[in-house]
Amino acid sequence: MSIDGRGDRTERVYRELRDAVLDGRLRRGVRLPATRELAASLGVSRSTVSTAYERLTAEGYLVARVGSGTFVAMPAAADGRTPRRPAAAQPAPAWRDLADPLWSEPHPIAYDFSVGSPDPALFPADAWRRAVTAALRGPALRTAHYADPAGPERLRAGIARHLGLARSVAAAAEDVVITSGAQQAFDLLGRTLLSPGDTVAVEDPGYPPVRQLFEQLGARVVPVPVDEHGLRVDRLPPARLVYVTPSHQFPLGGVLPLERRTALLEWAARHDAVVVEDDYDSEYRFGARALDPLQRLDADGRVVYVGTFSKTMLPGLRLGFLVAPPSLVPALRSAKRLTDWHNDVVTQAAMASLLDSGAFASHVRRARRVYEERHALIGREAGPLLASRLAVVPSSAGLHLALRPVDGVPFDSARVTAAAAVAGVAVQPLPRFAVSGGWEGLLLGFGAIAVEDIPDGVRLLAEAVGRIRAG
Known part of the structure; x- marks a missing residue:
């Protein structure tokens, strides 16, 4: 608040306070400074502030409570909403009405089969609390300088060691760049690898935020079909970059066979392209060990391996990473510095501690057993109840698991999803993830639903499918 210049100072104090109440800057219940304190900060007399307070109290904007002080009494605007400011400024056309197919406003739902959500109840809260406490007491915060954009060496080394043991990724600490989740890794790669008009190939169906991101960066994004084995490498166009999920194709779940992996690397060599390998949830593999990642097979330095702690820990930590060929690391470090400089130092230090102590590996083993049980249960329940459709x-x-219509059976994913929601069941329609048509079906995530709720949730979903069929 500023009360400079000539004029009625009482009127100015009154109007400034009243406008702050009406536009929501001062919300109901907020305690105002004492008259002496506010007068001193504004450089006016105490009587000026007292008179303004009295007028605002008489008009119902403020209320005085003996022994407690003066508080805001009136909510912002008569209808309870903060008045909107003029909206002359507009985003560039590409950013207008950009839909998010994965995110929705959180709300209570009885049976949540959302995709991509880990179970927060499995989060190793005690180990994390100890690690954060130790980080707060350590040297991470005791510096006046910004940290390394690529992340602390201890965390990068821990990630390289973990990936080598768990996924056979060939990496050293200097190959790793820490990011704010996998999405920022894709953003950094787009910024450093692409020029406007460059062609990017993505899977179809696939992960929509990646497709949207590369489009916003000015790339020409070409959807490439997938089948039960993953990306159709034989359908790839010439491109500067291809995004692929070879170990667990999103969203259908196929595994790219070795012959296609070899063909993909040969394609990249022919077209001088970069392969972005998103290994988003391979820690949760049930049964046989996965094929070695593309990064391990790459002899030319064309594959960038991207991972995240959003599935193994929590999305809210915003902690991911990429493993890049040495030729790309300097540019990626610079892009990270220019984007947000570096991730939160306490979170990074805590994650490094969990990796070094073995607590992270133990947590993943426990979570894998829980998710394996849910995975099997959904398969057992959904098979008999939904087999006809x-x-x-x-x-x-x-x-998550994908469900596709039985051959020859018509299926309306959108109507089934809506009917399921009415019954308290949240699922996601498969067409939401596809550019081309013909991809009817549903996705059932099992990270956010308790194992004891799965049978009832699948039963209610089957009843919703039956109602749509009858209708």
């Missing part, structure tokens, strides 16, 4: 797509990893 939907078939479960075989998958041995991750936090």
Whole structure:
């Protein structure tokens, strides 16, 4: 608040306070400074502030409570909403009405089969609390300088060691860049690898935020079909970059066979392209060990391996990473510095501690057992109840299963999803993830639903499918 210049100072104090109440800057219940304190800060007399307070109290904007002080009494605006400011400024056309197919406003739902959500009840809260406490007491915060954009060496080394043991990724600490989740890794890669008009190939159906991101960066994004084995490498166009999920194709769940992996690397060499390998949830593999990642097979330095702690820990930590060929790391470090400089130092230090102590590996083993039980239960429940309309797509990893219509059976994914929601069941329609048509079906995540709720949830979903069929 500023009360400079000539004029009625009492009137100015009154109007400034009244406008702050009306536009929501001062919300109901907020305690105002004492008259002496506010007068001193504004450089006016105490009587000026007292008179303004009295007028605002008489008009119902403020209320005085003996022994407690003066508080805001009136909510912002008569209808309870903060008045909107003029909206002359507009975003660039590409950013207008950009839909988010994965996110929705959180709300209570009885049976939540959302995709991509880990179970927060499995989060190793005690180990994390100890690690954060130790980080707060350590040297991470005792510096006046910004940290390394690529992340602390201890965390990068821990990630490289973990990936080598768990996924056979060939990496050293200097190959790793810490990011704010996998999405920022894709953003950094787009910024450093692409020029406007460059062609990017993505899976179809696939992960929509990646497709949207590369489009916003000015790339020409070409959807490439997938089948039960993953990306159709034979359908790839010439491109600067291809995004692929070879170990657990999102969203169908296929595993790219070795011959296609070899063909993909040969394609990249022919077209001088970069392969972005998103290994988003391979920690949760049930049964046989996965094929070695593309990064391990890459002899030319064309594959960038991207991972995240959003599925193994929590999305809210915003902690991911990429493993890049040495030729790309300097540019990626610079892009990270220019984007947000570096991730939160306490979170990074705590994650490094969990990796070094073995607590992270123990947590993943425990969580894998829980998710394996849910994965198997959904398969057992969905098979008999939905067999006449939907078939479960075989998958041995991750936090969701895809269901496709039985051959020759018509299926309306949008109507089924809406009917399920009315019954208290949240599922996601498969067409939401596809650019081309013909991809009817549903996705059932099992990270956010308790194992004891799965049978009832699947039963209610089957009843919703039956109602749509009858209608």
